[in-house]
Amino acid sequence: MSDASPIISIRNVTKRFKGAPSPAVDDVSLDIMPGEFFVLLGPSGCGKTTLLRMIAGFEIPTEGQILIDGQDMALVPPNKRPVNMVFQSYAVFPHMTVAQNVGYGLKIARMPSDEIDTRVREALELVKLDGLAGRRPDQLSGGQRQRVALARSLIMRPKVLLLDEPLSALDAKLRAQMQFELADLQDEVGITFITVTHDQDEALSMAGRIAVMNKGDIAQLATPSDLYEFPANRFVADFVGSVNIFEGTLTLDEPDRAAVDCPGLGKVYLNHGVTGAHGSQVWIALRPEKLYLHVPGEGKAVREAARDAPEGHNFARGTIKGMSYLGDITLYEIRLESGAMIRVSRPNLSRRDQEDFTWDDRVSMHWRADSPVVLLS
Amino acid sequence: MNLFRRKIPLAPLEYTRRTSMRIWVGLVLFFLYAPLVTLVAFSFNDSRRNIVWRGFTTKYYEKALNNESLMTALGNSITIAAIATVVSVVLGALAAVMLWRFRFPFKAAWEGALALPIVVPEICMGVAMLAFFAKLDLPQDLAWPLNLGQITIAHITFCFPFVTMVVRSRLSSFNREEEEAAKDLGATEWQALRDVLLPHMKPGLIAGALLAFTLSLDDFVITFFTSGPNTITFPVKVYSMVRFSVTPEVNAASAMVIALTVILTSLALKLQSRMGALAQGH
Numbered sequence A: 001m002s003d004a005s006p007i008i009s010i011r012n013v014t015k016r017f018k019g020a021p022s023p024a025v026d027d028v029s030l031d032i033m034p035g036e037f038f039v040l041l042g043p044s045g046c047g048k049t050t051l052l053r054m055i056a057g058f059e060i061p062t063e064g065q066i067l068i069d070g071q072d073m074a075l076v077p078p079n080k081r082p083v084n085m086v087f088q089s090y091a092v093f094p095h096m097t098v099a100q101n102v103g104y105g106l107k108i109a110r111m112p113s114d115e116i117d118t119r120v121r122e123a124l125e126l127v128k129l130d131g132l133a134g135r136r137p138d139q140l141s142g143g144q145r146q147r148v149a150l151a152r153s154l155i156m157r158p159k160v161l162l163l164d165e166p167l168s169a170l171d172a173k174l175r176a177q178m179q180f181e182l183a184d185l186q187d188e189v190g191i192t193f194i195t196v197t198h199d200q201d202e203a204l205s206m207a208g209r210i211a212v213m214n215k216g217d218i219a220q221l222a223t224p225s226d227l228y229e230f231p232a233n234r235f236v237a238d239f240v241g242s243v244n245i246f247e248g249t250l251t252l253d254e255p256d257r258a259a260v261d262c263p264g265l266g267k268v269y270l271n272h273g274v275t276g277a278h279g280s281q282v283w284i285a286l287r288p289e290k291l292y293l294h295v296p297g298e299g300k301a302v303r304e305a306a307r308d309a310p311e312g313h314n315f316a317r318g319t320i321k322g323m324s325y326l327g328d329i330t331l332y333e334i335r336l337e338s339g340a341m342i343r344v345s346r347p348n349l350s351r352r353d354q355e356d357f358t359w360d361d362r363v364s365m366h367w368r369a370d371s372p373v374v375l376l377s
Numbered sequence B: 001m002n003l004f005r006r007k008i009p010l011a012p013l014e015y016t017r018r019t020s021m022r023i024w025v026g027l028v029l030f031f032l033y034a035p036l037v038t039l040v041a042f043s044f045n046d047s048r049r050n051i052v053w054r055g056f057t058t059k060y061y062e063k064a065l066n067n068e069s070l071m072t073a074l075g076n077s078i079t080i081a082a083i084a085t086v087v088s089v090v091l092g093a094l095a096a097v098m099l100w101r102f103r104f105p106f107k108a109a110w111e112g113a114l115a116l117p118i119v120v121p122e123i124c125m126g127v128a129m130l131a132f133f134a135k136l137d138l139p140q141d142l143a144w145p146l147n148l149g150q151i152t153i154a155h156i157t158f159c160f161p162f163v164t165m166v167v168r169s170r171l172s173s174f175n176r177e178e179e180e181a182a183k184d185l186g187a188t189e190w191q192a193l194r195d196v197l198l199p200h201m202k203p204g205l206i207a208g209a210l211l212a213f214t215l216s217l218d219d220f221v222i223t224f225f226t227s228g229p230n231t232i233t234f235p236v237k238v239y240s241m242v243r244f245s246v247t248p249e250v251n252a253a254s255a256m257v258i259a260l261t262v263i264l265t266s267l268a269l270k271l272q273s274r275m276g277a278l279a280q281g282h
């Protein structure tokens, strides 16, 4: 991968809409490799669609450069770009049948009609719409329309397929199935996928790499597991997954150990140093599943369990204030002795595990010295 | 069962269940349709004078159809309406697309100016046209149908803004991403226009055309000011016949035109309702 040249290269691209106070996309640089499954993830209005539309050619960057396959796209109109897009609104043609919709691009390319028919049949099979070829879009469900839009782009066999929330209208089962289909398809035809979503589960399960966007900026670019386990800042930690964040002061920072004093949580000990810290103000991010709950009598055991940090024990006490049983896990809202709230999730390893704790129970919890993430911003 | 039957409260404008409303609706319908029904009924009356019913006949329809100057006028009217419709639809659609698609200086002023022929009283339009064509001093003794040019131009000026309004409202329901999707699949601007935008506009174009046709067909005031002695249209001819007496022949001719406009208007309404259904479909 290291010697391959990027299929899409976005260089310092900024997009300012007329009359908008802040740019929709702000000085973004990205390289996307051939065959990659790239996901743009971010909250509504953060500029995902705008970035995608600039790659497709429907918006012109205010500043910066977009290269596809090494070629500058500045003067190339959308119909001449080797990319295809599946729109957020699907944009299927209402006056054409499903088959006509899917075959439109090939018809424009003047392919012989019997060849078009074959390719359309294949494409419809691929998205599980065979049998609906003669229907009109207003006779389809939202998910079916979305798959028409997908087939309509796939049939063009583009180098890059841009998907703007391609699976948002599908039910969970079909969505999972389509995620696999897309991944298979990508292995098969080797297209590069750039997918926009604001569904983090979808992003984590499908992506090779994820760019998390915030207000037009890329907040972090990483693989799904890095994004989850090593978030770069509070925004990413909070947006991807569920997290407890506590403000604190860095009191010790050596190469192999560190300590943070959090008024909310207490002292937090780490078995590694903090890189790049220049102020003493930091934030501790602790994911709910990385905390272990204990009944108060087990105090000693907790101390034993929490002894992996060189400087001290990582534990805290509180009272259960909220509980929600989710089947595979139970989620607890706990008020710490400082008054701050913390969320802890506990796997239901046996069938009666959820009965171990109840409202207003006093509990202790511990976590491992490498579990907290120290965030500098 | 009666125990469970509740009285459904009256909605404010429930015409069918409130006595006062029923009377009101009855009066409206009576004053609206009684004259028309009488006119059509008496076109079948076997009497020269339109006062008492003497028996059923269709002879006045024959008479009207054999009245050469009346038929010439009808021919003129239909010719003018047809030409005015085609030109209005093209002009109106172009104006609608321009106003919908582009931003340009003085756009609001353009839009206002376009609506002017709709809001200005017809009599003023008529007088203005008369003065305009008098100043222009076009040759008057051209062969048919060129001699209808003056009226046709006048009709186009008041018909095409209606087409613009209808097409424009249709355009506002267009999803721009459909056009972009077409381009994304390789279509040029023109191909996208032909394959995506025009099909979307079609119901609006047809409704606009029918509107223009009926407007032109039954226009009296403006036509009266712009027609010469050899270019009488149907409404103007009927008016001149009525000046002598209201004969069943006039009734018959009017009934025919009513039939024509009713058919065209119901077609237009039907298309418009389909347009609404389509717009809701996606």
Ligand SMILES: Nc1ncnc2c1ncn2[C@@H]1O[C@H](COP(=O)(O)OP(=O)(O)OP(=O)(O)O)[C@@H](O)[C@H]1O
Pocket (backbone or CB within 6 Å): A017, A018, A020, A024, A042, A043, A044, A045, A046, A047, A048, A049, A050, A051, A088, A198
């Ligand atoms: N044509 C436009 N003119 C002006 N502002 C625009 C335009 N298109 C988008 N914006 C603004 O740019 C910002 C980014 O929009 P964008 O559509 O890229 O968001 P998004 O990340 O795709 O959100 P969503 O998840 O809701 O689709 C928004 O604040 C939006 O209001």
Ligand SMILES: [Mg+2]
Pocket (backbone or CB within 6 Å): A048, A049, A050, A088, A164
């Ligand atoms: Mg979007």
